[in-house]
Amino acid sequence: MQINDYLKYIEGVRRYSPRTQQIYRNVLESFSERGEALTTTGIRNYQVYLLDEKGKSARTVNLHLSVLSGYCRWAMKKGLMDSNPVKLVPKPKMDKRLPVFYREEAIKQYFANTAHNADKEQLEFLKSLPLTDPTAKELYLRRLRRLIIAMLYGTGLRRSELISLNISSVDFSRRVLSVKGKGNKMREIPLTPSLCEEISLYLSAANHMLGAAVGAAPLLRTPSGARLYPVFCDRAVKEELGGEVTGQKSPHILRHTIATELLDKGAKLNSIKELLGHSSLAATQVYTHNSMERLRKEYDKAHPRAKNDSYGDNT
Numbered sequence: 001m002q003i004n005d006y007l008k009y010i011e012g013v014r015r016y017s018p019r020t021q022q023i024y025r026n027v028l029e030s031f032s033e034r035g036e037a038l039t040t041t042g043i044r045n046y047q048v049y050l051l052d053e054k055g056k057s058a059r060t061v062n063l064h065l066s067v068l069s070g071y072c073r074w075a076m077k078k079g080l081m082d083s084n085p086v087k088l089v090p091k092p093k094m095d096k097r098l099p100v101f102y103r104e105e106a107i108k109q110y111f112a113n114t115a116h117n118a119d120k121e122q123l124e125f126l127k128s129l130p131l132t133d134p135t136a137k138e139l140y141l142r143r144l145r146r147l148i149i150a151m152l153y154g155t156g157l158r159r160s161e162l163i164s165l166n167i168s169s170v171d172f173s174r175r176v177l178s179v180k181g182k183g184n185k186m187r188e189i190p191l192t193p194s195l196c197e198e199i200s201l202y203l204s205a206a207n208h209m210l211g212a213a214v215g216a217a218p219l220l221r222t223p224s225g226a227r228l229y230p231v232f233c234d235r236a237v238k239e240e241l242g243g244e245v246t247g248q249k250s251p252h253i254l255r256h257t258i259a260t261e262l263l264d265k266g267a268k269l270n271s272i273k274e275l276l277g278h279s280s281l282a283a284t285q286v287y288t289h290n291s292m293e294r295l296r297k298e299y300d301k302a303h304p305r306a307k308n309d310s311y312g313d314n315t
Contacts, residue, residue: 001038002080003028006071015183017160027067038072040085047089058092065091103245104261107153110244117142118150118198127208137223140209144220145236147202148228152237152254155179155189156276159251163228165219167203172196181277189275 007025010016016024034049036042043065050056050064069086076084116122122139129136151162161179169178175196177189191199199219207213210225218227238249255276262272273280 001028001032001071002075003032006074009074010070017182019160023063024067024070027064028071031064031068038068038075038081038085040088043068043085043089047092051092062091065089104257106244107257110149110241113244114142114146114240117146118201120201123201123205126205131209136209140205140223143202143205144222145240147198147220148233148236148251149240149254150195150198152251153258154192154195156255156258157189158182158255158277159230159233161277162220162233162251163230166216167213167219168215169219170196170199172200179277182279185277185279187274187277 003025006028007021010024011021031046034046036046046068047061047065050061051058056064065086069084072081072084072086075081117139122143126136126139126143129139148162151157152159155177157179158181161181164180165177170176170191171178175191175193177191179187179189181187202220206221209223210221213221220228222228222232233251237251237254241249259272259276262275263269
């Protein structure tokens with residue numbers, strides 16, 4: 001297998017993200033280490049190995065098959081293979097999973113409870129403290145963590161997109177955020193006046209604590225002045241939402257939450273698709289299932305005939 005050549009292709013031509021490139025590398029190297037041939041039999045043997053010996057889920061196995069299929073299509077274009085053997089291997093069935101989301105009331109309560117961490121009064125107090133004072137660092141961290149939540153929820157950004165934002169990404173005059181998404185595709189996301197103000201106040205705090213920065217400098221900076229990184233974002237979400245929501249806490253659930261809320265409030269699927277940076281409408285349509293499930297629960301709870309599920313004459 002010409003793994004390195006294929007990885008160069010998905011990086012330079014397909015422009016896959018570094019994280020996706022690493023996933024592809026791991027899968028291809030895993031298959032190669034097994035010593036299986038790229039044939040129908042070899043693919044089946046690998047599938048059995050993943051399911052039975054490694055105990056991988058159907059979703060993970062299908063990811064491996066998808067990566068191998070992509071490699072085979074590339075190899076066919078290069079004249080290295082005559083056909084794609086992955087197409088002849090049945091995929092294991094997956095249970096359908098609806099996107100998880102937080103209750104709107106819980107998110108509203110979080111922002112109400114933490115409003116003081118983002119206001120002007122606390123900013124002035126922070127600026128009055130010596131930079132070496134631990135309280136100043138703690139106040140900065142609170143403001144930064146809250147802004148992470150506000151931006152993920154308010155814009156539907158992916159974690160990687162949030163991390164990559166620069167100061168120049170924000171156009172305060174137009175109240176627009178310029179975002180580079182998957183495949184280096186640029187999109188603009190509208191910002192609410194309140195979120196614009198929170199970003200502006202945060203930048204004032206960051207300039208005071210870490211020194212002035214403009215243009216290509218990171219929009220969000222850790223207390224050391226570095227650009228955010230994935231683990232920092234994950235921890236921020238867990239710490240901030242720990243007292244408000246139950247279950248899993250992650251940046252991506254905030255993305256699911258705003259998409260579901262927008263749909264529930266009448267936003268068009270195409271508009272949500274553009275906001276989230278989906279390449280196809282099919283990726284956005286999954287949120288309609290969330291809305292239907294919520295409608296069904298309300299229907300079953302409120303409809304006079306729902307409890308006995310009868311439309312006969314009960315008089």
